[in-house]
Amino acid sequence: MPPISPIKPSPVKLYDFHPTVADFRSAVLRGLSLPQKALSPQFLYDKRGSELFDAICQLPEYYLTRTEMQILQDNAGEIAAALGNRALVELGSGSSQKIRILLEAAPQVTTYVGVDISRQHLQEACAALMDDFVGLDAIAVCADYTQPLPIAAIPELKNRPTIGFFPGSSIGNLEPAEVIAFLKTVAVLGDLIVGVDLKKSPIILEPAYDDTQGISAAFALNLLVRINRELGADFDLEQFEYQARYNQALGRIEMAIASRCDQTVHLGNAEISFQAGETMRTEHSYKYTVDEFQLLAMEAGFQPVQVWMDRHQLFSLHHLKQI
Numbered sequence: 001m002p003p004i005s006p007i008k009p010s011p012v013k014l015y016d017f018h019p020t021v022a023d024f025r026s027a028v029l030r031g032l033s034l035p036q037k038a039l040s041p042q043f044l045y046d047k048r049g050s051e052l053f054d055a056i057c058q059l060p061e062y063y064l065t066r067t068e069m070q071i072l073q074d075n076a077g078e079i080a081a082a083l084g085n086r087a088l089v090e091l092g093s094g095s096s097q098k099i100r101i102l103l104e105a106a107p108q109v110t111t112y113v114g115v116d117i118s119r120q121h122l123q124e125a126c127a128a129l130m131d132d133f134v135g136l137d138a139i140a141v142c143a144d145y146t147q148p149l150p151i152a153a154i155p156e157l158k159n160r161p162t163i164g165f166f167p168g169s170s171i172g173n174l175e176p177a178e179v180i181a182f183l184k185t186v187a188v189l190g191d192l193i194v195g196v197d198l199k200k201s202p203i204i205l206e207p208a209y210d211d212t213q214g215i216s217a218a219f220a221l222n223l224l225v226r227i228n229r230e231l232g233a234d235f236d237l238e239q240f241e242y243q244a245r246y247n248q249a250l251g252r253i254e255m256a257i258a259s260r261c262d263q264t265v266h267l268g269n270a271e272i273s274f275q276a277g278e279t280m281r282t283e284h285s286y287k288y289t290v291d292e293f294q295l296l297a298m299e300a301g302f303q304p305v306q307v308w309m310d311r312h313q314l315f316s317l318h319h320l321k322q323i
């Protein structure tokens, strides 16, 4: 008799392009050797990072998630009609909560592809969708969406029209010039529906990225925990602190980890020196007006056809068509 496995086999097909540990090490070493030290935001999302991000989404200060979900709910019929029966490809799908609103409204969509860097979280989210939406084929693609999408490697998408969904204002992590290049790359998906956070007062913005319970701080500092665990570094977490400030001139929240003192951190044979107050950038989150974002989309060759907003105009959801 075969041994009884306690683990339920996942029905979800996974196409795995997860960066290797060697890729992670070289990206971290490269980022920490820059004059302004920087770590790519994609590395914030290991399993624990994804759990912490989900906790951030529940925070009273983090208006983004509940506002975008409200926009999706209020306009579900219209957005579902825009999807048609194309295969739906979600970039940075996380726990795939927002897509549920669209799948409820669009039963004609039978193929869903979640693209995310956080492999286990992605697989679990796709499995939960398959449990809850009968007849839906949910496919997990673990990949870096800032690189050309490995569409050709996904047989389920062969000769299928697709539409891209990129919620969460994750597009704000890219520099404006990178947004144009990114949109040109993901144009391979056809039309796009993109969530974009709007410009607003720092009184609302800063607490959203630096909450009173310290979950945003734990999320950022978890990256040092991850580097210690996966790359054998010796960051002392007590000696670093999280910062989030709104740079009004550039229209972006600047998130960073600052060194509390002069210190040296070891990562393999590398020694990385920090002066007291020196920062490692972890994320930028750009905020746009509707016009500013539509201009970028047009420069990338898209035609903005519709924008949905909440009644307080905190957040926008753009439908961009291929010209």
Ligand SMILES: C[S@@+](CC[C@H](N)C(=O)[O-])C[C@H]1O[C@@H](n2cnc3c(N)ncnc32)[C@H](O)[C@@H]1O
Pocket: 041, 042, 045, 050, 053, 057, 065, 091, 092, 093, 094, 095, 096, 098, 115, 116, 117, 118, 143, 144, 145, 146, 167, 168, 169, 170
């Ligand atoms: C801000 S969260 C948004 C999650 C979800 N879409 C939402 O709207 O709540 C960003 C998501 O994108 C994923 N992610 C971040 N950078 C990525 C990258 N370069 N490539 C693929 N996934 C990425 C993270 O793992 C995370 O699930």
